[in-house]
Amino acid sequence: MKVGIIGYGNIGEAMVSGLLNSKTVNPDEILASSRNEKKIRAALDKYHIGITRDNIKVTEFADVLIISVKPLGLASVLEQIKDHISDNTIVVSVVSSVEISEIESIIGDKKIVRVMLNTPVMVNEGMSALCMNQLVNFEEVDEIVALFKSFGKVELVEEKYMEIITAVSGTSPAYVFMMIEAMADGGVMMGLPRRKAYKLAAQSVRGAATMVLESELHPGALKDMVCSPGGSTIDGVYTLENNNFRGTLMKTIREATKKADRLKQKL
Structure with a gap:
């Protein structure tokens, strides 16, 4: 399988790293495009993949064409490459706030997959939610899932949930970073060295998340396991409850979902 990436930025590089480290594809099976000279040199030196400034060359090369550009730049890229997309090419958009129907309005009846991913793909711990149009068959879905599993977890969803997923998964790393910072600040306030406070807080969040994913227990049950009678945890x-911790987070997700819905792009 030959993978093309239009828009070789930080997310593009993260995907390449995951694909190569997992041996899902070989370096000669990847061709990416970038206008950033530094990124081009790094791609050649670090990953030994093909790199070009020519989006059309990437389009004609790819069996799976991943488009990773800013939403405002998507329409011009699609207009540029639309006549060079094979009927067998799977076009994968990781561009936020753009629906499949909007992409179809420019490139026509092609195989299209829409993906909402988050920044932890940069450390191979991403969460990717995938939906696709009816032209993508089951075997091709499995191929795309395998690609995205190389840098994190994957969930197949209906497109109507994408804006909610943007809030729950796409934006939430920022909230977790804020929580880690606040936990560490509390530790520093009580006398911990700053570096140790960040490490302790971050690893605790990582470990707790792993327990939720691997134990399949309800988060409330896991919370109860930590809360000894009369202890410091309770x-x-x-x-937290007295300061509306859960209600605030729920409201945050609600407002982020509303904003994601308002940001839907008309190409």
């Missing part, structure tokens, strides 16, 4: 839980 005091901390009380403080």
